Amino acid sequence: MVAGNEGMEGLIPIVNRLQDAFAQMGVNMALDLPQIAVVGGQSAGKSSVLENFVGRDFLPRGSGIV
Incomplete structure (x- = not known):
């Protein structure tokens, strides 16, 4: 990450864990x-950029995914 974004x-x-915990309890957070x-074009790495x-990991991957 860029300097200054350490926090x-x-x-x-932490936010990811909170979202998972609330989802398991059935609470809409x-x-x-x-x-x-x-x-970007197909297989250009758009999903990888977002997931990184x-x-x-949250987006589908593979051939035939539209």
Whole structure:
């Protein structure tokens, strides 16, 4: 990450754990999170960029995925 974002680097896994815990309890934890758009060709690494940014796998991969 860019210098000055050290706190954010540690915050992302904490938010991910909180979201998982609330989901297991059936609680809808609505956070006002930023929205990001990624544009690029097929197999250009868009999913990888987003997953690396948030620190978890969440998008489908593979052939035939549209």
